[in-house]
Amino acid sequence: MDFISILSIFVMACFVGYYVVWSVTPALHTPLMAVTNAISSVIIVGALIGSATADSPVAKYLGLIAVVFASVNIFGGFAVTERMLAMYKKKERK
């Protein structure tokens, strides 16, 4: 993909992000942070590419370490968000 196409996607995504995040209710700002943290670990894609190759052993191990860190974040981030969201309950109607 050429640079301008990527840049276009990036700029559009910034606008989408702007509107989507403003629509998040303030009560859920902490889960928002936890989940954004989990999804920003999509950087694991880069880590996997680095660790998949056999060409450069140093790059491979750097990649593998990055995979570990990103995995902590992915599993930890989604799990802690799930735990928090499960706590939000509505008033019981009697």
Place this chain on the structure above:
Amino acid sequence: MAPGAIQHMNRRPLTTLAALCSFTLSAPAYAAGGEGTAVSPWVSLAYLVAGVFFILALRGLSSPETSRDGNRFGMIGMGIAVITTLVTHDLANIVEIIAAIAIGGVAGFVIARRIKMTDMPQLVAAFHSLVGLAAVLVALAAWLNPGAFGILDANAQILTVSRVELGLGVAIGAITFSGSVIAFLKLNGNMSGAPIMLPGRHVINLGVLAGILGLIAVFTVSPEGGAGQGWLFLIITILAFIIGFLLIIPIGGADMPVVVSMLNSYSGWAAAAMGFTLSNTAMIITGALVGSSGAILSYIMCKAMNRSFISVIAGGFGADTGGGGAGAVKIDRPWKRGSAEDAAYMMKQAESVIIVPGYGMAVAQAQHALREMGDLLKKEGVSVKYAIHPVAGRMPGHMNVLLAEANVPYDEVFELEDINSEFAQTDVAFIIGANDVVNPAAKTDKSSPIYGMPVFDVDKAKTVFFIKRSMGGVGYAGVDNDVFYMDQTMMLLADAKKMVEDINKNLGH
């Protein structure tokens, strides 16, 4: 394998959405396969779908009902991204990769199950540091093995644009890492919340920042190969680690909600920069989402404290919890002390009670006792509402999570602008562990350090109960509070949890 062959992957002209739509099942030129073969449009499509799932994940958080689905969408998106990457690359190291995912996954899962909700800000800071560190490692791996990342030009040199992306990616990642580590240490109490002010720090910071940008420029234009370039890349990384550290140490405890949000934003930009390097739509979309999310949260936090972003970054506000020492306020005005019996009696008689919890409540672990108090009052037919200030916790929305954990229904919890007009019609304002956010000086006293900060109009309520450890201490801003001395105010001087438990005993019979 010739690097020239590899560079074709990720570089197929998947240019616009229109082009995306025009792909058909029978595009024979794009056979999916391992490293070295052309990347299938289905692969790019899969990453795009992952990106869309991430957007849906955030969209779900617009209300608590849809939030759990949102989180699942996020998981699905991540699953798609990881599996797509695994099936489209050589699986030579698949065992090690699975092991790495398992180690990280189990560690993350265990931490997520065990963490206390009061410690959520530290956890988020720690997680941010990991994203930052992962970005640094990926950037280093890409620089060491550019062929695998598809960033080589025809002469087997790293593409110019990729060098800029790598340089920025590694710098933002390193800043995120070291900044988050400092934020973690401050939030976790391993390091004092007091700002550490180096002399001439603005000059130092700007100098280091300029140095990083200058070196990235040199790195971009310098010829490939030779030890010089390696050193350049490492120095950029090290300088970025240093600047992250320098940026966060002068920021005081009270400004931590802004810092955590800001680092959230940086972790997003780091992911986006690596997404540019890899031409990966999932990473770019996510990076942009997270980057804007953190930026918006920083803005909301700054506005809630009436501080400009620049002044927060410049640092020095919010010396430490409680002010104390020389900063303590002289008590020379009359004030009334109330007891648990008084509070129980008055609230039982009231028609409406608004509870204003602050971080002090969380420190005293009084949220469960408080919810019990709310239940007892509701049984007496009293309307109970909770009023949350945006900066009530140590991170955005923190107080809402703490109340939710104590089983307070979220439809009894209100934001500042939604409830502030109700204080004038309310019988009792019950302030527990909050101080600056109810200080009327923010509305009237131009000389006050908190002037202009939006505050609750508790002074308009018929009766005010103010739980506080003692009369001497002041809030973060270190200013006296007129609410203490109002005719309708009764100070309840005790540990918040003990006081609420006493009130509950009195409400019980």
